[in-house]
Amino acid sequence: MAIKSKVVLTGDRPTGPLHLGHLYGSLEERVRLQDDPKFQVYVMIADAQAYTDHADQPERIRQHVLEVMLDYLAVGIDPAKTTVFVQTGVPQIHELSIYLMNLVSLKQVLVNPTVKTEIKQKGMGEAVPAGFAMYPVHQAADILIVKGQVVPVGDDQKPMIELARELVRKFNATYGKVFPEPQSVTPSGGRLSGTDGSAKMSKTLGNTISLSDSADAVAKKVQSMYTDPGHVHAKDPGKVKGNVVFEYLDVFDPDQKEVAKLKRQYKNGGLGDVVLKTRLTEVLNDVLEPIRTRRKEYADDPAEALRLLEQGTGRARAVAEETIGQVRAAMKLDYFS
Ligand code: TRP
DSSP, rough: OOOOEEEEEEOOOSSSSHHHHHIIIHHHHHHHHHHHEEEEEEEEEHHHHHHOOOOOOOHHHHHHHHHHHHHHHHTTOOOTHHHHHEGGOHHHHHHHHHHHHGSHHHHHHOOOOHHHHHHHHOOOOOOOHHHHHHHHHHHHHHHHTTOEEEEEEEGHHHHHHHHHHHHHHHHHHHHOOOOOOOOOOOOSSOOOTTTTTTSSOTTTTTOOBTTTTOHHHHHHHHHHHOOOTTOOTSOOOOOOOOOOHHHHHHHHSOOHHHHHHHHEEEEHHHHOOOHHHHHHHHHHHHHHHHHHHHHHHHHHHHHHHHHHHHHHHHHHHHHHHHHHHHHHTTOOOOOOO
């Protein structure tokens, strides 16, 4: 007897290339989940959501839909196991989000802490686009349209999933049960600091190492990485805590015994940053090399990558069609069927 698997949905905005923070924080987890028979995984490229803060950059978004798809394929997301789709290819999401907007107050949307932070960071102020303020509702529709039950997301996305749960309760109570309540789960990786030492690697902050960076680009970025500003000469004792080079070695270096030894040396004094950074460059390039190779194979044949995306989008759309039929019936909108 087949065990019923749980539906997992997650995704990314295609506004920049994916980076090491994504690899550690979410991509590795998705690759694991797709091989676990307990889960059925959907991964969505959120192009409509990208328009909520980049409405004037259609070329950029179009280009990054392909770039993100290449990143997915390169890290081992397998379209035969995972349904990879593009958000605007499933317009039922838009329809559902229009209905969901009536089940939440404007005030409730505007107090969402993540939205508030983003409005500040992006300097939107009073000019915040209405579509941007509403994106959490649209995001709930992303999840609900495939009846997602599990949503692996970082902490900043937790309020979005809370809202989705509230919308499910409200929808089911008002119109009858259509949706399961989705749950957020924290991926087993974690948050990676930016190369500049700030708390998060993020394209907005410009402190990323992209999965598509060349070996030389990686070397350059590592050379300029934040270590310990008090560690001027190799002979000086240095700090390991808050030192991004050590943080990355902790995460990516397969020889943790050696890392422990280097930490002792560094703290005692007598170990220069150059030695450490040379090691980290090698470690990261070892991680990235197979990804780069696979990425290049797909990048050489973008039509194939797009075909795979189209196929996944068709599968997601078929599921969405069924869900929206149930939504319309529950809402008494099924006049002609
Ligand atoms: N908001 C997410 C981000 O900025 C991307 C996203 C869109 C998403 N729809 C989603 C994540 C649905 C999880 C579930 O990274």
